[in-house]
Amino acid sequence: PRSYSVTLLPGDGIGPEVVSIAKDVLSVAGSHEGIEFRFREMPVGGAAIDSIGVPLPEETLAAAKESDAVLLGAIGGYKWDGNEKHLKPETGLLQLRAGLGVFANLRPAAVLPQLVDSSTLKKEVAEGVDIMVVRELTGGIYFGKPRGFGTNDKGEDIGFNTEVYSASEIDRIARVAFEVARKRRGKLCSVDKANVLEASMLWRKRVTMLASKFSDVQLSHMYVDNAAMQLIRDPKQFDTIVTNNIFGDILSDEASMLTGSIGMLPSASVGESGPGLFEPIHGSAPDIAGQDKANPLATVLSAAMLLRYGLGEENAAKRIETAVMETLNRGFRTGDIISTGMTLVGCKRMGVEVLRSV
Amino acid sequence: PRSYSVTLLPGDGIGPEVVSIAKDVLSVAGSHEGIEFRFREMPVGGAAIDSIGVPLPEETLAAAKESDAVLLGAIGGYKWDGNEKHLKPETGLLQLRAGLGVFANLRPAAVLPQLVDSSTLKKEVAEGVDIMVVRELTGGIYFGKPRGFGTNDKGEDIGFNTEVYSASEIDRIARVAFEVARKRRGKLCSVDKANVLEASMLWRKRVTMLASKFSDVQLSHMYVDNAAMQLIRDPKQFDTIVTNNIFGDILSDEASMLTGSIGMLPSASVGESGPGLFEPIHGSAPDIAGQDKANPLATVLSAAMLLRYGLGEENAAKRIETAVMETLNRGFRTGDIISTGMTLVGCKRMGVEVLRSV
Ligand SMILES: CC(C)[C@H](C(=O)O)[C@@H](O)C(=O)O
Ligand SMILES: CC(C)[C@H](C(=O)O)[C@@H](O)C(=O)O
Numbered sequence: 126p127r128s129y130s131v132t133l134l135p136g137d138g139i140g141p142e143v144v145s146i147a148k149d150v151l152s153v154a155g156s157h158e159g160i161e162f163r164f165r166e167m168p169v170g171g172a173a174i175d176s177i178g179v180p181l182p183e184e185t186l187a188a189a190k191e192s193d194a195v196l197l198g199a200i201g202g203y204k205w206d207g208n209e210k211h212l213k214p215e216t217g218l219l220q221l222r223a224g225l226g227v228f229a230n231l232r233p234a235a236v237l238p239q240l241v242d243s244s245t246l247k248k249e250v251a252e253g254v255d256i257m258v259v260r261e262l263t264g265g266i267y268f269g270k271p272r273g274f275g276t277n278d279k280g281e282d283i284g285f286n287t288e289v290y291s292a293s294e295i296d297r298i299a300r301v302a303f304e305v306a307r308k309r310r311g312k313l314c315s316v317d318k319a320n321v322l323e324a325s326m327l328w329r330k331r332v333t334m335l336a337s338k339f340s341d342v343q344l345s346h347m348y349v350d351n352a353a354m355q356l357i358r359d360p361k362q363f364d365t366i367v368t369n370n371i372f373g374d375i376l377s378d379e380a381s382m383l384t385g386s387i388g389m390l391p392s393a394s395v396g397e398s399g400p401g402l403f404e405p406i407h408g409s410a411p412d413i414a415g416q417d418k419a420n421p422l423a424t425v426l427s428a429a430m431l432l433r434y435g436l437g438e439e440n441a442a443k444r445i446e447t448a449v450m451e452t453l454n455r456g457f458r459t460g461d462i463i464s465t466g467m468t469l470v471g472c473k474r475m476g477v478e479v480l481r482s483v
Numbered sequence: 484p485r486s487y488s489v490t491l492l493p494g495d496g497i498g499p500e501v502v503s504i505a506k507d508v509l510s511v512a513g514s515h516e517g518i519e520f521r522f523r524e525m526p527v528g529g530a531a532i533d534s535i536g537v538p539l540p541e542e543t544l545a546a547a548k549e550s551d552a553v554l555l556g557a558i559g560g561y562k563w564d565g566n567e568k569h570l571k572p573e574t575g576l577l578q579l580r581a582g583l584g585v586f587a588n589l590r591p592a593a594v595l596p597q598l599v600d601s602s603t604l605k606k607e608v609a610e611g612v613d614i615m616v617v618r619e620l621t622g623g624i625y626f627g628k629p630r631g632f633g634t635n636d637k638g639e640d641i642g643f644n645t646e647v648y649s650a651s652e653i654d655r656i657a658r659v660a661f662e663v664a665r666k667r668r669g670k671l672c673s674v675d676k677a678n679v680l681e682a683s684m685l686w687r688k689r690v691t692m693l694a695s696k697f698s699d700v701q702l703s704h705m706y707v708d709n710a711a712m713q714l715i716r717d718p719k720q721f722d723t724i725v726t727n728n729i730f731g732d733i734l735s736d737e738a739s740m741l742t743g744s745i746g747m748l749p750s751a752s753v754g755e756s757g758p759g760l761f762e763p764i765h766g767s768a769p770d771i772a773g774q775d776k777a778n779p780l781a782t783v784l785s786a787a788m789l790l791r792y793g794l795g796e797e798n799a800a801k802r803i804e805t806a807v808m809e810t811l812n813r814g815f816r817t818g819d820i821i822s823t824g825m826t827l828v829g830c831k832r833m834g835v836e837v838l839r840s841v
Pocket of ligand 2 (some may be wrong): 320321350573576577732
């Protein structure tokens with residue numbers, strides 16, 4: 126059988142519970158498709174701070190880099206919220222993204238027919254929404270220098286960060302986005318604030334230049350404030366969205382909430398080469414951690430993205446996605462997506478039901 | 484009678500149409516309350532680029548500064564979209580905000596009972612939403628230096644901007660926000676990205692420090708990505724939101740779209756002293772300009788904010804707001820907010836109907 130190594134990073138809160146389910150689903154789906162997995166579990170985030178003293182231990186990054194793909198649960202929690210920056214769980218996640226060079230973050234936000242009622246949007250607005258946000262993940266204001274604290278000429282404290290993009294950083298994320306759009310409905314909307322920011326002006330210029338190489342894709346541009354409105358006014362106008370790190374952080378979360386079921390949404394982060402990083406978009410939900418209440422489907426669907434975008438195993442990916450849809454069709458729901466007439470189950474039972482369908 | 488000078492800046496697109504209505508409404512409401520206005524109309528935005536060659540002529544800024552309050556219509560349009568930065572209409576608006584020192588931008592987003600069906604949110608989610616976004620308007624990445632274009636050490640083009648806040652810039656906007664919250668429902672949510680950005684860490688620290696002086700206000704903090712989600716999931720959880728310039732740009736537009744009627748939404752921008760700047764939050768809508776289709780109510784309600792926040796004329800402000808509500812109750816609607824059984828009217832007729840109620 127084909128054999129792959131997968132680094133599992135359970136992380137904090139509900140992370141361990143949902144990763145454990147996704148691991149089982151990967152194993153079983155793999156066995157049906159002639160794929161074998163070697164799993165290695167490593168600490169990250171708050172768990173790593175507590176056990177090793179840093180949010181991304183060297184051994185964790187090394188193991189991740191050596192493997193074929195990385196599956197992350199969730200990181201963070203109230204416990205570490207007051208920590209200094211280098212001891213925040215979030216810092217570990219940013220170091221992991223940078224360390225793996227996964228500059229392209231793909232975040233699908235699709236309203237599933239089975240869950241259309243979970244959306245706070247009117248049915249006719251939510252129905253059929255199917256958006257892919259392609260977010261730049263290793264540049265921009267998240268990583269730009271100079272950054273830090275200082276004093277200004279009046280002797281006052283200041284805090285500062287730099288939003289910066291180079292031509293090649295823009296080109297490589299735009300290329301990924303054009304390719305994603307081409308495989309979807311052929312529409313790409315680039316979101317920026319080019320009426321105010323120089324970093325956005327360069328962004329718009331480079332994206333526009335690349336468009337000639339993708340004449341089958343219809344490119345448009347939108348200001349970020351307008352995009353935040355249009356996502357609510359008429360989300361179906363969007364197919365693929367490409368944007369910078371911070372705008373992508375905001376807009377992908379906004380888009381995901383349109384679906385009303387963020388417990389269902391996966392993400393993939395990939396680079397030029399090397400292993401990709403796959404994780405649910407939800408957080409660590411410390412309030413329900415360890416209570417067998419978490420929805421594991423976002424992580425299970427992240428495992429499907431791992432197969433598709435990380436390993437090129439399309440059949441196994443489809444097998445998992447189909448199993449999730451079947452499980453929903455059979456009426457099983459965790460608390461976050463429950464509705465009248467459906468069967469409320471916990472995290473483990475949901476896992477068992479997906480395994481039954483795989 | 485008390486007498487005030489008001490600078491009118493009609494600007495571009497539908498700007499002149501809606502400002503002309505608001506001017507009449509101000510005059511009539513004023514005459515009922517013993518207030519007299521001296522109006523002076525000046526060019527700004529694309530109109531100023533075409534007639535004078537710059538988006539904010541010196542005489543316009545001077546006139547604005549000398550007056551008691553400034554009422555702006557809208558700026559921008561396709562015609563000037565390709566212009567270089569110093570010749571963009573938007574640049575004129577930013578220069579005007581900076582020139583007037585109006586660092587506090589108040590953007591209410593309330594769902595009116597008469598228009599709850601215009602929202603794309605389910606009725607039970609939209610009903611009763613009443614949010615005030617207090618956006619920092621003259622600092623942050625909009626104005627931070629260094630900014631511009633350059634080359635990096637690989638010789639590649641780069642575009643860069645600086646997000647920077649000083650302690651006093653944060654303190655003064657936070658103080659306004661606490662005071663606004665105190666007069667509303669006593670809840671203030673400060674939105675930042677303090678898990679990643681140093682500028683946000685200082686923001687959170689200073690806002691937290693100020694809280695002790697406003698013990699009657701309940702302060703909470705939220706990350707911007709989560710805020711973008713929560714606005715859709717459960718907008719009624721918010722009373723007053725305070726945030727930086729760019730996050731405020733995005734979130735206030737998102738919040739406004741929750742109401743489904745951005746043609747109704749006003750804004751006020753005020754500083755420590757000097758005239759405030761009052762404008763509808765909608766844009767210049769070049770596609771319907773000059774066709775008597777624009778909804779003038781956002782500008783009329785901005786005139787009410789001008790009376791309240793700019794001149795301290797609460798009675799006249801209420802008179803205008805009541806007139807707008809009565810006009811809606813009498814069933815008059817412009818195209819953007821029309822629904823079954825209501826009477827479709829144009830911009831001018833809507834103005835006449837409001838005047839009837841003033
Ligand atoms: C936890 C945080 C640093 C992270 C981000 O801002 O990128 C998260 O919000 C996300 O979107 O994955
Ligand atoms: C036109 C533009 C510069 C402006 C801004 O970004 O502030 C607008 O979007 C607004 O919110 O008033």
